[in-house]
Amino acid sequence: MGYKSSPRPVFDRPTHIPYAEVTRHVWGDAGAGLVDDLIYASTDKIHQLVFGLAGGTGFKHSEDYRTVFGADEVLYVLSGTFGAANPETGEVRIVQEGEAIFFRKDTWHHGFSLSDKPVRVLEYFSPPPSTGASGVYARTRPYLEQSTYRQERFIGRWPMAADEEKQTATIKTLRDVDLLWELDPEDQGVITGLYAATEHLESGKTTVLPGRKSSMITRKGDECLYVLSGCLHVLCPDREGQVWFELNPGDGFFFPDGARHQYANLRGEPASFVFGVGPGLGDKGA
Template sequence: MPRFQDVMEHFPFEPEDKAPMLIRKTDYMHHIYPPNNAFTSDNNYLIVSTDTLLLGIYELAPGGSFEPIDIHPGDEMYYILEGPVVQKSNYGQYVEIQTGEGLLIPQETWHQGNNFSDHKVRILFFIAPKAWGEDVPPKVFPTADDTKTFKGRKNGQIPDVSGVQGITRMPTTDDLGRWPIDGRAARQKPSNIWRITDQDKLVTLLGNDSPMLMKFTVSTDYGHMGEMIVPPGGGKGPRCSEPTSHEGDLVLYCMEGPITVNFPERLESFIMEPEESIFVPAGEAYQLVNFDGYPVRAVFAIAPGL
């Protein structure tokens, strides 16, 4: 059994072998992190790790948090599958995120998740363009004292981020690529983490003749994460989204299904059940098809371009 650090950017295929692929839940690669201390670990499932993005799920036990505090050379985005979770950054910002909400953690921002509930927390996480640098994992981590807390021992040594503002307005389609903040601005030090509630999501439609609802939790120059929702009812046939493709690689994670993913140019399709995923390489045309009498929904992660 390979270790997760040995398959980074090569799971479930080599970058040169990218093709549409259905990835079942049983295909996800399980590991705990950190692997050398189960007492402070989270439960991880790696779904995809390519040269452009990483998508996975991590779980926190009731009352638990992961240690050491984490950091990545890319932006990290969350979609909360089962919350709530309290996330902290190294500059003393704490946000409580509920089921269905999102989070943006800018590049190289230290962060840590805490579960203060009586049930397991599950988070779909997406990192682009890179999840790890040359050191996997990094050799140096901060301690709890290196982050601001109420009357923390090192509070006076840590930069003040009180002037960094949060979301203040409703987004439009023109904000794609810069929501909830321009990525380059978000990465300036000292940096903040950004909670995206359901009311904060950038809502738009794909297609005019057969529209599909899209809700972006995050859309920056590094990557895009959100939901695709296909309603029921197609008249004489099933309801279909209009064929589209992306400049970057796409991974879909099925929340409510089944969802049929059709590749019209390949004359090929896959059925995606809840908790399964599909990888779609850049430039590949696809459409989502709903054969049922209720809405179907998938979380999407795209990197780098729409």
């Protein structure tokens, strides 16, 4: 069976996406491996999913499933130890739970569970597949015939060449110390660290402390989020019908371009979530 595109769930208004209702999809073949996707949203501006790998398994690429796309991507590790590799350059990144990676257009990538435990990874992708940036784009790229997981050019120069390796890396590892941090202008108990802020994708992690709430937010692109921990309340004041939503870990939420919204924490523990906005053009303001 050849390449088959993934489902593309879309929404026309602010929408709560409970974990139990997320669209399921499996992709791959004997050459690429099999990957279990949970696709939260796939609009014409943003693509959010969680993919899973069984312990000790991984994905590579094949003629039908070429893992090189025309998009900016952020991958955040939800659980397990994830090995991310660029098989063209030999780069390898070991990414633990709570850490992320970022890479840009035309970056070949493979992924592996580096223990006997499953790996779950949250992924943001923009421009999204609906624009032709995934499988359609991949089939236009020269096929990578051989894969390597070793950077030979640094052998004999390590660790003296560590700065060069960091500057030329196609896959960036992002830990909390690497994020671009900011505080909400109205309530400094809402803390955000950005993983990426490019022309295509803005992605970050936000923590709302107990009893705090964000300013009213309006984005210039579609936004989708994933709750990591705690209980997050979302207000969509202009939505018809229900305007308050309660989100728990594993739930998602989608906001179309221009939809006003606010985050609040009405419980006694911090609430944290990761978000992606496409295109990455910042806020319009309230």
